[in-house]
Amino acid sequence: MKRFLVIFLMLALGFYLIQALHFVPFGANRMGAPADKKTVAAFYLNETVPQTAVANVVTAIVVNYRGFDTLGEVTVLFLATTGLASILYKRRDEEETERVSKPSSTILQTGAKVLFPLVVILGVYVFVHGHLTPGGGFQGGAIIATGFLLMLIAYQKYHLSHSMLTWVESLAGILFVSIGLWGLITGGTFLENSWFPKGTLNSLISGGAIPIIYIAVGFKVAAELTGVLDILLSTKDDKSASNIQQ
C-alpha cells in the first residue's frame, strides 16, 4: 500500500515536471546567451564588474545581489547547530573527565600537528580571497572546520571553549546583519554596498563590503561546524563510558 502511494506520488511529480519543462529543448540554455542583453545571465555577466568591482561574479551574486538568501542559509545552519546542541549537549557535562577511548597513534598526532596550521591557512585564504578566486565564506569555513576536526580526532584532550565559539559566531552574524542594515539606512536597500569605497578591480581590497561580509560568513560557518563536530565527538566519549559502566 505504502509502495503504491510512493509510486503514485512519484508519477504525479514526474507528470507535472514534464508538463512544465517539455517545451524546452534538451540541453537548451534557458538563462540566455550573454550576447542577448535582456536576460538575467547577461545582466550579471555584463554589469557585475562595473557595479561592484568584484572579479568573481559568483561571489558578487551570492553576497550582494542575492545576499539576503545567504543570510537565510547562514540562519538555517545556525538553527541546525542549535538544535543538535540542544539534543546532545546535555550529556557532555555529566562526565567531564572520564575518557575511555584509546588515544590515537603517534602518526596521526604528529601529522595533525603539522597539517593543522596549513589547513587553517588554506581556509583563511579561501574566504579572504573569496571575491578574487573561486571559494568564499562557506567553503573556507568548512575547510577550517576540517582542520579543527583533525585536531579533535588526534588529541583526546583537545577541547574548544564553547563560549568562545558562540561569541565568534554571534559577532560574525551581527556584523553581517549590521552591514546589511547600514546599507538599508544609507542606500535604501538591504546590503546595498555603494557607501563603501569600491577599490580597484582584481586587488585584495576591492568590491566594497563584499570581502568583509564573506570574512564574517567564514568565521560564522567555521565556528558553527566546529561546534557541531566537537559536540558529536564529546557525545561519543560519554556514550562509550556509560556502555562500559553497564
Add this chain to the structure above:
Amino acid sequence: MFYAGIFSFLALLLIASAWYAIRQKDLLYGVIATGVVSLILSVMFLLLQAPDVALTEAAIGIALTTIAFVITIRNTERYENDKVESGFQNKTKEE
C-alpha cells in the same frame, strides 16, 4: 569527444558507487562510498566549470559529512539489520 568520454565514465562511476552505498549492509563501507560519490561529483562540477560548487562539495561532502556519519556509526551500530526496522525496537531487543 574526449571530454564527453571522461564525463560519461565519471557519471557511470558515480551511479555505481551510489548504488553500492545503498546496497551495502556494512554501513561504514556505505559511508565511504558516499564520500566517493561526493569526490566524483566534485570533479564533475570542476569539469562543468563551477569551481565554487566544487570547493563546497569537496569540503562539506567529502570531509565533514563523511566524518559526521563515521562518528554516528561509532556511536550506534555498524551493520544494517534487515529483520528489525526501527531503531527503537532495535534498542529494546538488545536489552
